[in-house]
Amino acid sequence: MSMGMGRGSRRRRSEPADPSIPKAKFSHLMPYLLEHKPVLVVVIILSIFGSAATLGQPLVVSQVITRVTNGEIFGPLVWALIALVVVSAFISGFQHYLLQRTGEGVVLSSRRTLVRRMLHLPISEFDTRRTGDLVSRVGSDTTLLRAVLTQGLVDAIGGALTFAGALVAMIIIDPILLGLTLLVIFVAIVVVVTLSRRIRVASRKAQDQVGELAAAVERAISSVRTVRAANATDREIAEVDLAAKGAWQMGVKVAKISALVVPVSFIAMQVAFLTVLGVGGYRVAAGAITVAQLVSFILFLFMMIMPLGQAFGAISSTNSALGALGRIQEIIALPIEGENDRDIAPLNPKSDEPRTILNKAKNALTFSKVSFSYGSVEPVETKSPVILDHVSFSVPHGQRTALVGPSGSGKSTILNLIERFYDPTAGVIKLGSVDIRELDREALRSQIGYVEQDAPVLAGTIADNLRLAKPDATDEECLAVLNDVNLSRVVKRNPLGINALVGENGIMLSGGERQRLAIARALLAAPPILLLDESTSSLDGKNEQMMREAIDKVAADRTLLIIAHRLSTVVDCDQIVVLEQGKVIGTGTHSELVKSTPLYRDLAKHQLLV
Numbered sequence: 001m002s003m004g005m006g007r008g009s010r011r012r013r014s015e016p017a018d019p020s021i022p023k024a025k026f027s028h029l030m031p032y033l034l035e036h037k038p039v040l041v042v043v044i045i046l047s048i049f050g051s052a053a054t055l056g057q058p059l060v061v062s063q064v065i066t067r068v069t070n071g072e073i074f075g076p077l078v079w080a081l082i083a084l085v086v087v088s089a090f091i092s093g094f095q096h097y098l099l100q101r102t103g104e105g106v107v108l109s110s111r112r113t114l115v116r117r118m119l120h121l122p123i124s125e126f127d128t129r130r131t132g133d134l135v136s137r138v139g140s141d142t143t144l145l146r147a148v149l150t151q152g153l154v155d156a157i158g159g160a161l162t163f164a165g166a167l168v169a170m171i172i173i174d175p176i177l178l179g180l181t182l183l184v185i186f187v188a189i190v191v192v193v194t195l196s197r198r199i200r201v202a203s204r205k206a207q208d209q210v211g212e213l214a215a216a217v218e219r220a221i222s223s224v225r226t227v228r229a230a231n232a233t234d235r236e237i238a239e240v241d242l243a244a245k246g247a248w249q250m251g252v253k254v255a256k257i258s259a260l261v262v263p264v265s266f267i268a269m270q271v272a273f274l275t276v277l278g279v280g281g282y283r284v285a286a287g288a289i290t291v292a293q294l295v296s297f298i299l300f301l302f303m304m305i306m307p308l309g310q311a312f313g314a315i316s317s318t319n320s321a322l323g324a325l326g327r328i329q330e331i332i333a334l335p336i337e338g339e340n341d342r343d344i345a346p347l348n349p350k351s352d353e354p355r356t357i358l359n360k361a362k363n364a365l366t367f368s369k370v371s372f373s374y375g376s377v378e379p380v381e382t383k384s385p386v387i388l389d390h391v392s393f394s395v396p397h398g399q400r401t402a403l404v405g406p407s408g409s410g411k412s413t414i415l416n417l418i419e420r421f422y423d424p425t426a427g428v429i430k431l432g433s434v435d436i437r438e439l440d441r442e443a444l445r446s447q448i449g450y451v452e453q454d455a456p457v458l459a460g461t462i463a464d465n466l467r468l469a470k471p472d473a474t475d476e477e478c479l480a481v482l483n484d485v486n487l488s489r490v491v492k493r494n495p496l497g498i499n500a501l502v503g504e505n506g507i508m509l510s511g512g513e514r515q516r517l518a519i520a521r522a523l524l525a526a527p528p529i530l531l532l533d534e535s536t537s538s539l540d541g542k543n544e545q546m547m548r549e550a551i552d553k554v555a556a557d558r559t560l561l562i563i564a565h566r567l568s569t570v571v572d573c574d575q576i577v578v579l580e581q582g583k584v585i586g587t588g589t590h591s592e593l594v595k596s597t598p599l600y601r602d603l604a605k606h607q608l609l610v
Contacts, residue, residue: 028329029321032145035109036102043098050091051161053084055169058299060084065292103146110142114328120336123421124374132215137331140210141324144203166304173297174289177276181301184272191264198257203323206250209243211327216243254320276301338441361432364529364559365395365418370427372413387413389582390427395575400560402570404603405579411563412453415531418561419450449522453533453563457506457514462491463498465506465517469525481524485516486549519551530555532562567604576600 033040060081067074115138170178220236280294289297372388388410395401403411416422417429420441429436436444449469458465466478478498482491490513494500506514522530532551548568551560564570571590578586578593578600586597593600 028325029145032106032109036105039098039102039105043095043102046091046095046098047161050088050095051165053088053091054162054303055165055300056084057081057088058169058296058303061299062292062296065295066290069292107142107146110145110328111138114138114142114331117332117334117336121331121334122337123416125334127374130211130215130218132213132218133211134331135218136207136211136214137327140214141207141327144207144321144324160307163304163307166300169300170297170304173293173300174280174283177280177283177297180275180279181272181304184275185304188264188267191260195257195260195264199254199319199323201323202250202254202257203320204326205323206247206254207324207327209247209250213240213243213247216240258320272301272305273298362397363394363430364397364432365561366428366430367391367393367414368428368430370417370424370429372410372417372422372424372426387582388417388424391579391582391584392427393577393584393587395559395561397559398557399574400555400562400572401575401577402562402564402573403577403579404564404570404600406599406603408581409579410582411579412533415450415533415561415563418531419448420444446525447527447529449525449527449530451515451518451522451530451532457502457509457517459502459504461496461499461501462517465502466498466521466524468521473524477524481520482517484523485520487513487516487520490517527558529559529561532560570604578603 060077064074064077064081066072067077118134118138167178170181216239220240276298280289280297283289284291284294370388370391371386373386391410391414403414405411413422417424418436420436423437431439431444431447458468462482463475463478466481467473470477475498479488479491482488482498490509491497491500500508502508502517506517509517519532551562562569562573564573564576570576573590576586576588576590576593577584578597580599586593586600588596590604594604595601
């Protein structure tokens with residue numbers, strides 16, 4: 001039986017579903033930068049000293065020229081000039097190291113923030129987003145933030161100090177030459193600012209294309225066996241190639257726009273230099289300034305142009321980073337799971353602990369007129385059918401209840417609602433006598449073991465998978481629970497025992513072994529309630545019998561809610577709930593339902609193989 005969740009028909013997206021999501025601003029970068037405030041202060045102080053050492057060089061050169069012209073001793077000034085050059089170079093190198101180090105810190109903190117937010121998102125977000133695109137945001141997008149520091153922000157601050165110092169010196173030397181220089185620079189700045197806006201938009205689109213590429217690669221690799229078996233390898237390569245070409249085209253577009261900044265800087269420098277050289281030569285000839293002053297002015301001009309180029313680069317790199325930051329902020333702006341719980345139902349801080357609630361109640365779980373549609377968690381334009389329609393039934397404490405029904409009848413959705421992966425659109429689900437929306441999600445889930453339909457196994461070792469829900473479990477406890485689900489042979493066949501690798505998605509294990517390992521993982525946490533979603537669907541007759549024995553063994557003192565795939569799983573259950581098109585059409589034991597419910601009788605006749 002399939003999950004009945006309609007996932008295959010739902011749209012996958014990597015673009016923002018909400019057009020109202022704000023664009024990234026420079027202020028969004030500040031929290032990442034302020035984490036490294038002490039280092040940035042040191043860098044700024046170094047920038048001040050570095051700018052002072054740089055600005056002092058033209059002044060010393062001017063004095064050298066003047067003394068040479070007058071036939072005076074200039075040796076000490078030469079040593080002073082050398083000292084200024086060495087100090088400036090040392091400060092620049094050390095500053096570069098601090099910026100690189102801080103840039104890596106910004107990338108690390110942004111990745112931590114993004115991953116923390118991402119893994120706390122509601123399950124509905126993962127239903128509608130492509131895994132590869134999310135991975136791209138953590139890897140590729142966060143890397144671009146490094147450029148803000150290493151190629152932009154603090155370099156621009158140091159450059160601004162040099163620019164300001166050169167500006168003051170040039171005003172003192174010759175205001176007329178400065179006015180002509182600033183006119184050229186102003187035109188260049190207007191052009192660069194105009195281009196930078198286009199860079200931000202293009203960078204965002206380029207990163208979206210990189211996300212599409214990552215999603216296409218993830219899709220092909222995760223299903224490589226299915227792709228090979230269907231002789232679809234070349235078609236998948238073509239799909240990935242198409243995404244790669246799209247990323248390349250957007251990258252080239254960004255490069256074209258960014259490349260315009262380079263000639264603008266070059267032209268501005270050349271025009272300013274030629275203007276100063278021509279007009280300055282005329283003013284020297286006219287006696288308005290001396291040759292030494294003209295040389296100093298030209299040196300200051302280069303010192304002004306250099307930080308101007310840094311500023312242009314900073315504008316370009318910062319806008320590229322802001323394009324990527326927009327994709328990061330899109331995820332961070334999403335509400336995390338549980339953030340709106342108070343809007344759903346008032347929390348009851350005086351409620352007993354979930355285990356205490358269970359011990360007091362006759363029924364472990366109660367569904368009362370529960371309805372659910374994925375339209376409540378999907379984009380507005382998506383039309384989703386009602387999955388559950390006024391479902392009501394109880395799961396008695398300490399008993400075994402089975403859910404049966406055709407594919408798409410809502411069985412797996414019921415388990416998802418119990419785990420609060422989603423909340424019902426109407427009705428109430430109770431743990432004991434308390435609405436589960438009044439309980440802390442982690443406290444609720446600590447009382448429930450959940451084995452999903454596809455029995456996912458994480459890459460790593462057997463022990464890693466077992467300890468997912470109980471990280472402090474001992475090797476002895478792990479071996480004991482493996483024995484309970486008849487997996488002792490898997491441990492014994494590998495000399496590494498429970499430290500044997502299971503491969504990506506548990507590929508080193510058979511389907512039945514993966515299901516039993518998933519059950520063992522749930523059992524290790526010793527939950528009072530166990531949810532099993534078609535736990536025997538991949539087992540042969542022998543292994544099914546072993547699994548039934550394992551379930552019988554672990555069912556003692558536990559409440560079991562099982563989605564049944566085979567009649568053999570159903571007949572011994574204390575209660576069977578029959579579902580059809582999201583409605584409960586029968587509740588009772590096997591013998592009662594055979595007499596009262598035609599659908600169940602038909603399912604039983606066909607061994608529930610639907």
